[in-house]
């Protein structure tokens with residue numbers, strides 16, 4: 001568990017790294033949003049990051065987010081909460097009411113359920129389409145070759161507010177080709193935002209045009225794996 005000072009220091013260090021990498025490739029650091037991934041960490045730990053001015057957070061499970069975030073959001077009114085994990089259609093209603101951005105639109109059935117719920121709730125959230133850049137059978141996401149058609153369906157038929165693409169490169173592989181592929185697709189499809197890069201590779205992601213980096217352990221410390229498994 002990280003104390004308040006180290007979370008503050010970690011946030012500053014990650015932010016500085018984003019700034020220096022952005023400068024190297026002539027990008028503005030202000031075009032890169034740091035999404036602090038707080039999954040498995042308790043509300044009190046998250047409060048330390050909020051006290052250090054962090055406002056954008058990511059959670060990967062609806063149920064866990066429901067236990068922590070209504071209260072945290074009541075305490076701080078400019079939090080932006082991103083869903084970065086798989087969403088089951090039976091949790092769409094809860095997800096749309098609690099989250100501010102959905103990064104993991106990864107199949108037609110989910111896209112349809114989200115469109116319906118956003119219309120009902122009159123709450124149109126910015127969404128990312130998750131792309132399975134490594135075409136891994138066990139991983140969520142749309143295969144690259146099908147992404148254009150899926151983005152068109154989401155935007156034109158379902159009227160979802162698709163703002164960008166998101167990917168999680170295969171574990172243990174060099175991430176750059178995956179980041180480059182995602183960047184190229186976003187440019188071709190006219191999508192302004194790219195969510196890519198985690199603690200181990202967010203610097204590289206910034207060089208490849210990431211506009212959102214999802215950083216957990218570099219800010220909050222190592223996650224207890226046993227807890228992560230049950231969650």
Ligand SMILES: *Cc1c(COP(=O)(O)O)cnc(C)c1O
Nearest residue numbers: 037060084198199214215216217
């Ligand atoms: C957990 C998680 C992260 C953060 O991972 P770290 O390696 O701790 O930075 C980023 N993206 C997704 C989708 C995650 O589930």
